[in-house]
Amino acid sequence: MNPSMAITEAPGLFTADGLTGLIFLIIMAATLIGGIIACCAERLVRAVAGLMVCFVGVAALYYFLNSPFVAMMQMLIYVGAVCITIAFAIMLAAPEESKKNGPAGPLSGPLGFITAGIITFGLIVMALRTQFPILPKVNKGTTKEIGIQLLTQYSMVFELISIVLLIAIIGALVLARAGRSK
Amino acid sequence: MSLTVLNVIVAVVIAIGFAALNAAYLVWAERRGAARIQRRPGPNINGPFGLLQPPLDGIKLMTKQIMIPGGADKILFMVAPVLAMAPAIMSFVTIPFSENIVAHNMDIGVLMIFAFASMGALAVLFAGWGSRNKYAVMASVRAVSQNISYEIPMLITAITVVMITGSMDLKTITSAQAGGFWHWNIFPSLHSPLMPLSFILFFICSLAETNRAPFDLGEAESELVAGFHTEYGSMGFGLFFMGEYANIVIGASLTTILFLGGWDCPFGLFPGVWWFLLKIYLLIATFIWIRWTFPRTTIYGLLNLSWKILIPLSLFNLLLTAGLLKVF
Incomplete structure (x- = not known):
């Protein structure tokens, strides 16, 4: 793929560019879904599982960006060490399924949604306006x-x-x- | 790009086939070996030497109903066996079986295998926790603490070899040992007089990493029913076993590549994939031999062995090798 080429129309699915794009979308979906699970899961162990999916997605992204060394370090450190340590801590510390407790912070509810919306909007605007030099x-x-x-x-x-x-x-x-x- | 992708897909399909075949027949070899060592018959009824036993077992496992215990975490329970199998398959992609038989040679092959191997512990954790069974939870805590503590000396020993070769590329590491058995990394050289010790450290660690006796605390059947896969029947259990045997093959392959010269012939004759296979199956036979010869250790003995003996020894070895490499 020639990176300096401006993509004017969507490439066919079975061309090299199309497959590359599809793989990229799958990686992004895995990363995002993993992140959402990590945030929203009721059970802590499931949150760790979501975190793991998210980390693997990020590692795949590094690999996709032609940086296998960083990808493998991501796998080794985040999936192999961080996730396992968190899961281990959960097992040793909280044998009962701990439910969400404690008072909700000031950012929960509508205020939180507004903040998240503003940040998302800002990031989208920034991403669209920035020139990405090769x-x-x-x-x-x-x-x-x-x-x-x-x-x-x-x-x-x-x-x-x-x-x-x-x-x-x-x-x-x-x-x-x-x-x-x- | 697309050719590489196709390459990897074909390689993964072949790796799954290779892993499944190995799992099936290594179980047979394990049972026959165990029987021989313990002076009993073993599976010898179906087919010559009981060779038809593995496919029949496979059919049995696949036709069984999947039972999920009430109260189990359904998603984690279903995901765990797949997670035990998938990283092992991925590791096959980068293992060079001979000069030309390698799916996708990477210049960080050693790192890739360790990266994927480290995911195996999570599968055990999820299986144990997802089952909601106290024996399974106990077993997975044991298995994971064991995996973590033996990964450290294993990595340090691998780094020693990487330092001597100056590359993490599995192909380069093998080529550096070409030309007769006296070039192999297992034998001491000027830079690394303690190489036989490294080999023994690495071998012990790979026994422990694959949860094999005498280090099979994760499935100590006399205390924990069947360990982390107590609640698994049918193909979930089958996948755990396939993952375990795939890991054994990978451990043996890595030992062969790092220390025993990979596909290189001991006498410089006909180097090729047959030497590689011969070496890994000899190592696996040793695995089986050790499993049925030694009694199981205790969890404290196991962790003490790693933290008090293996890690200091491997660190000393690393420092010595680094110093000698600098001096000479």
């Missing part, structure tokens, strides 16, 4: 090149992310420590 391919996106970039040009970002993780670990330790003395 950037040239920087490199092949292999593991080696990503590693070199991460440890040279983007080493600051890389280190900052590790500090975030360190803070998370310390937080978890502090919480666990406090629980032990009780």
